[in-house]
Amino acid sequence: MSDLLARIAETIDAVTRGDFEARVVPIGEGDDVEHRIAHGLNRILDVVDATLKEARGVTSAAARGEYARRPICRGIPGDASRMLASVGETVQVLERQAHDLGAQRQRQLEASHAFHDQVGHLLAQVGQSAARLVGAMEAVQADLTGAASTMGELSSDVRHVDENLASVATATTQLHSTASEIGERAAGAEGLVRRSRQQGQSALSQMHALEGRFSEVTRSVGFIDGIARETRMLALNATIEAVHAGSAGRGFGVVAGEVKDLARQTTAVMGTVSGHLDQMGQATQQSAVQMDGVVGALDIISEATAGVASAVHAQLEAVGDLDRRTVAVREASERMAGRTRALHVALVRSKHAMDDLAHVARGLSDEAQVLDASSQRFARVLALPGET
Amino acid sequence: MDTGTASLSLTGVERVLGEGDIIVSKTCPKGRITYANDTFLNVSGYREAELLGTPHAVLRHPEMPRSVFAMRWQRLEQRQEVYAVVVNRAKNGDHYWVHAHVTPSLGADGAIRGHHSFRRKLDRSAIDEAAELYRRVRQIEARQRAKADQVRVGLEALRAAFGDLGSSYDRWTWKAAP
Numbered sequence: 001m002s003d004l005l006a007r008i009a010e011t012i013d014a015v016t017r018g019d020f021e022a023r024v025v026p027i028g029e030g031d032d033v034e035h036r037i038a039h040g041l042n043r044i045l046d047v048v049d050a051t052l053k054e055a056r057g058v059t060s061a062a063a064r065g066e067y068a069r070r071p072i073c074r075g076i077p078g079d080a081s082r083m084l085a086s087v088g089e090t091v092q093v094l095e096r097q098a099h100d101l102g103a104q105r106q107r108q109l110e111a112s113h114a115f116h117d118q119v120g121h122l123l124a125q126v127g128q129s130a131a132r133l134v135g136a137m138e139a140v141q142a143d144l145t146g147a148a149s150t151m152g153e154l155s156s157d158v159r160h161v162d163e164n165l166a167s168v169a170t171a172t173t174q175l176h177s178t179a180s181e182i183g184e185r186a187a188g189a190e191g192l193v194r195r196s197r198q199q200g201q202s203a204l205s206q207m208h209a210l211e212g213r214f215s216e217v218t219r220s221v222g223f224i225d226g227i228a229r230e231t232r233m234l235a236l237n238a239t240i241e242a243v244h245a246g247s248a249g250r251g252f253g254v255v256a257g258e259v260k261d262l263a264r265q266t267t268a269v270m271g272t273v274s275g276h277l278d279q280m281g282q283a284t285q286q287s288a289v290q291m292d293g294v295v296g297a298l299d300i301i302s303e304a305t306a307g308v309a310s311a312v313h314a315q316l317e318a319v320g321d322l323d324r325r326t327v328a329v330r331e332a333s334e335r336m337a338g339r340t341r342a343l344h345v346a347l348v349r350s351k352h353a354m355d356d357l358a359h360v361a362r363g364l365s366d367e368a369q370v371l372d373a374s375s376q377r378f379a380r381v382l383a384l385p386g387e388t
Numbered sequence: 389m390d391t392g393t394a395s396l397s398l399t400g401v402e403r404v405l406g407e408g409d410i411i412v413s414k415t416c417p418k419g420r421i422t423y424a425n426d427t428f429l430n431v432s433g434y435r436e437a438e439l440l441g442t443p444h445a446v447l448r449h450p451e452m453p454r455s456v457f458a459m460r461w462q463r464l465e466q467r468q469e470v471y472a473v474v475v476n477r478a479k480n481g482d483h484y485w486v487h488a489h490v491t492p493s494l495g496a497d498g499a500i501r502g503h504h505s506f507r508r509k510l511d512r513s514a515i516d517e518a519a520e521l522y523r524r525v526r527q528i529e530a531r532q533r534a535k536a537d538q539v540r541v542g543l544e545a546l547r548a549a550f551g552d553l554g555s556s557y558d559r560w561t562w563k564a565a566p
């Protein structure tokens with residue numbers, strides 16, 4: 001048996017014992033079957049090894065409460081990649097549960113420090129604010145991503161409710177056109193169904209408007225990414241200036257200008273997003289109230305249906321069908337009202353995070369102002385060395 | 389100052405990884421290569437025999453800040469997995485950017501037996517951002533003569549850009565290779 005073949009056999013033995021770190025080393029050069037098998041075996045082991053390490057990384061990070069660690073699937077093929085993705089989904093569920101606690105901790109971290117008017121120190125502080133800004137931006141993004149998935153679920157609820165209401169309407173109309181006594185009783189229900197359909201439909205159009213707003217917010221969030229990037233560069237510039245804080249003061253003015261610019265940009269984006277969030281908050285509240293109305297109307301319809309049913313001794317198939325439909329649509333409406341409220345809560349939370357963010361941005365702007373003033377003072381001192 | 393690496397020739401030609409490419413290597417606890425997969429050989433242009441037993445720093449590109457390696461090694465020694473955005477120098481002087489995930493391999497007694505590195509393609513926008521960021525950090529480091537001072541001021545700059553160096557740098561790398 002050749003040396004390479006012996007190493008291949010050893011590697012297979014090691015893997016069989018559970019050591020996925022084993023590899024065929026060295027392989028040497030050549031393109032015959034043995035070499036190709038050796039490379040192939042290593043390739044398989046690379047994928048298995050990486051998948052195990054990735055899964056362990058994600059789960060042990062989650063166990064430490066670090067939910068942001070998600071599986072990175074790039075380069076990992078097929079089923080292994082899908083397995084990693086489902087590990088990620090599980091962690092996401094865990095994260096949602098821990099989210100509220102996390103937000104609280106974040107806010108504590110962001111508590112601001114008192115600041116000195118010494119230039120070097122000030123520059124360092126600008127860097128810190130910038131980093132905090134990035135952190136807060138990431139928190140807002142996470143909140144909005146959560147809200148986006150609720151939004152998706154909500155849309156499918158709305159469609160479901162509308163379909164069911166349509167069939168309830170058909171069923172009552174059918175009843176109305178049958179025998180006279182039942183017809184009379186059904187007439188009341190028919191009117192009610194018509195009204196609750198209208199309410200359902202107006203909730204539907206609210207939702208459409210909401211989706212439109214949401215895509216605007218999502219665009220703004222993309223913009224936040226850009227600002228986070230600039231903030232990182234800015235923090236670096238501040239450090240560069242801090243390094244020769246002793247020698248020349250010229251750079252400060254530039255950094256101060258950049259800081260002001262950034263604070264202004266941030267505030268503008270915050271304003272836009274904040275406005276959208278306000279409107280979305282109102283819209284969700286309205287549609288939750290409307291859905292409550294639908295639920296109430298459906299209760300009355302149920303009673304009416306029961307009356308009809310006893311009148312005809314459940315002879316008509318349409319009555320049974322109506323009953324089932326009513327129950328289904330009531331359940332869907334309740335679910336929808338619940339999700340709408342959850343969305344409302346998420347939106348309010350994002351709004352709070354935005355307010356925090358705006359606060360940090362204002363702080364940054366103040367720091368820039370002081371920085372600007374200090375650098376002008378400094379420049380004056382440099383220009384007039386004799387006068388003190 | 390930067391002896392060794394600064395004098396190496398660079399071609400300025402970038403090698404770009406494919407979506408499914410994975411570069412895998414294993415090292416001893418000190419960073420000497422004990423395994424390199426075939427993609428590693430193809431992309432770096434080295435032969436297996438040239439790499440085995442060689443320090444991983446053979447790939448070091450002069451534009452990589454010292455401080456990035458320093459903070460990554462600190463975490464590895466605490467037995468934590470680490471991520472990094474790295475530019476490497478191929479044997480002929482070409483360069484290639486990677487997203488690196490390095491994990492320590494522990495023996496049954498908890499001692500570090502070696503390290504494992506798994507590297508993949510980076511998004512273009514991440515490469516552009518990292519190039520700019522690293523250029524500035526290098527600029528700050530280059531003002532110092534002693535290696536230890538370079539690392540110290542470089543770490544300060546990284547802290548300014550990322551705040552808490554552990555998780556915030558990590559999150560930045562995760563965005564770079566979804």
Ligand SMILES: Cc1cc2nc3c(=O)[nH]c(=O)nc-3n(C[C@H](O)[C@H](O)[C@H](O)COP(=O)(O)O)c2cc1C
Pocket residue numbers: 413414415418419443444445446447448449452454457474476490503504505
């Ligand atoms: C598993 C592993 C993989 C590494 N991969 C690289 C790499 O791809 N490129 C690189 O420059 N350094 C890599 N390093 C880091 C080097 O060991 C070294 O610290 C770095 O090149 C800096 O060199 P210096 O300490 O001589 O400045 C790796 C280290 C380990 C443990």
